[in-house]
Amino acid sequence: MLGLRDLSTEMLESILDRTESMLPVVRGGVPFPIPARPAMIGLLFLENSTRTRCSFEVAASRLGHQPIVLTGRGSSLDKGESLVDTAANLAAMGLDALVIRSAIAGGAGLVARNIGIPVVNAGDGRHEHPTQAILDASTLRARLGSLVGKRVLIVGDILNSRVARSNIHALTMLGATVVLVGPPPLLPWTFAEFGPGVEVTHDLDGVLESADAVMMLRIQLERDAGRAVASDYRFAFGLTVDRLSRLGPEVPVLHPGPMNRGVEIDDAVAADIARSSVLEQVARGVAVRMAIIDRALEFPAGGF
Numbered sequence: 632m633l634g635l636r637d638l639s640t641e642m643l644e645s646i647l648d649r650t651e652s653m654l655p656v657v658r659g660g661v662p663f664p665i666p667a668r669p670a671m672i673g674l675l676f677l678e679n680s681t682r683t684r685c686s687f688e689v690a691a692s693r694l695g696h697q698p699i700v701l702t703g704r705g706s707s708l709d710k711g712e713s714l715v716d717t718a719a720n721l722a723a724m725g726l727d728a729l730v731i732r733s734a735i736a737g738g739a740g741l742v743a744r745n746i747g748i749p750v751v752n753a754g755d756g757r758h759e760h761p762t763q764a765i766l767d768a769s770t771l772r773a774r775l776g777s778l779v780g781k782r783v784l785i786v787g788d789i790l791n792s793r794v795a796r797s798n799i800h801a802l803t804m805l806g807a808t809v810v811l812v813g814p815p816p817l818l819p820w821t822f823a824e825f826g827p828g829v830e831v832t833h834d835l836d837g838v839l840e841s842a843d844a845v846m847m848l849r850i851q852l853e854r855d856a857g858r859a860v861a862s863d864y865r866f867a868f869g870l871t872v873d874r875l876s877r878l879g880p881e882v883p884v885l886h887p888g889p890m891n892r893g894v895e896i897d898d899a900v901a902a903d904i905a906r907s908s909v910l911e912q913v914a915r916g917v918a919v920r921m922a923i924i925d926r927a928l929e930f931p932a933g934g935f
């Protein structure tokens with residue numbers, strides 16, 4: 632599971648269905664059947680993470696498998712060992728699958744081509760974050776039903792966002808129109824890699840009322856995006872209480888986290904129980920990762 636770009640619509644639908652079947656386990660009460668042979672799932676996290684890493688750990692544990700976590704700091708990556716060598720060593724220890732987050736675009740794919748166990752991309756630089764996009768699609772479908780013909784605004788630092796890239800592929804595959812909104816320096820120069828169903832604008836107020844859903848993104852300061860942003864960013868692109876009041880009452884607000892309150896999203900918007908889907912996204916994130924780990928283990932040679 633390296634990205635949404637190469638995933639078929641059929642495969643995406645099948646993961647979304649499997650996600651629904653995992654939800655009762657996540658929400659409590661329904662135990663997952665104990666696996667005949669618990670697997671060891673390596674989590675190689677070389678960039679900061681709160682939700683994704685814990686979510687994969689919880690997902691592996693809920694399935695009855697054993698997560699083994701290795702973070703960049705304190706590992707031999709600090710001594711100059713390469714990503715592929717590190718991953719190959721973990722595979723040689725008998726791990727059954729590897730989840731990788733790295734700052735290198737294409738990092739998970741590089742590893743997948745060089746080791747013989749399934750690899751799941753948990754975010755590779757500015758490139759893709761497939762499990763995030765699938766959990767976003769799952770949340771949107773729960774709120775809106777079919778996404779065919781729906782308009783989803785993605786607002787913020789699109790250029791540097793792997794969440795935006797994966798979501799553009801996922802949501803257009805499911806029939807939605809994705810409207811990318813941000814200041815000119817934070818929008819990609821070309822949209823050639825995406826098919827139809829993508830619109831671009833710098834005018835949030837001009838498109839707000841047409842939205843069926845709004846996804847807010849953080850400015851990726853660690854990817855040097857801060858220099859491109861004016862100090863009055865919030866006034867043009869923040870989801871303020873005033874802007875929230877112009878959205879329809881049923882319009883969900885999503886954010887992949889971490890939220891920068893008072894910048895891209897106001898406190899009161901994040902706290903709006905009726906519309907904020909942020910914690911629903913997190914709950915569904917565990918179910919998505921359970922579905923993906925479970926499926927990956929059915930194809931131990933990496934034929935996901």
Ligand code: ASP
Pocket residue numbers: 754760793794848849887888889
């Ligand atoms: N948590 C998401 C990611 O890892 C979004 C973000 O960090 O802004 O890409």
